[in-house]
Amino acid sequence: MENYFWNTEEHEEKTIYLLVIYDIVSNKRRNAFAKTMNGYGFRVQKSAFEAMVTKALYRKLLKEIPMMIDATEDSVRVYKLRGTGEVSLFGMNEQIKNEEVLII
Template identity: 60%
Template sequence: MLIIYDIVSNRRRNKFAKCLNGYGFRVQKSAFEALIEKRLFLKLQKEIPQLIDPSADSVRIYRMTGYGEVDLYGVNTEIKADDIMIL
C-alpha cells in the first residue's frame, strides 16, 4: 500500500511519520510504502484518526490489490473517478 499525507502541524507530522515507520518505509517526505497483513492494516486504520486533525490534515491510503481501494482521512475526503490514476 501507499500512504501519503499532508499534515499542517510539525509536531503531528513528526508523530505520524514515526508511527508509519513501524508499518513501512519512507519513499518521499510525505509518502510511505508498506506491505502489511490485514490485522496490522486494521490497527493502522484505528491509529490514524487519533494522530491527525481531520479539519486541517489529509491522509490517503492506496491499497494496491485487485482494482485497488483508497481510504481518505481529513481534508479532501471526496474523490472523483477521474482524479485517480495508478501507475
C-alpha cells in the same frame, strides 16, 4: 529508470501493499505520524510511505490514523493494493530494501 515489483498473493498469509500519502499541518503531528509509519513500512518521499502488511496490521493502521491527525486541517490518503504490481522510479531515488517489518 528503476523498477521493483510486488506480489501479495505469494505470501501464505495474505498481505496488502499500501501507499500512504499525507499533508499534516502541525510539525508535532507530522513527526509523530512519520514515526508511526516507520513502524509499518518505509518512507519513499517526504510525505509518502510504502508498506506491505497483513490484513490485521492494515486494520490497526486505519484505526490509528484518525487519532493522530486533526481532521479539520490534515489530510491522509491510504491506497490499498493487492495482487501483483510494479513501481517505476525516475530521478533521485533511494535504494528500496525488501525487509520484514515487525511491530511489537
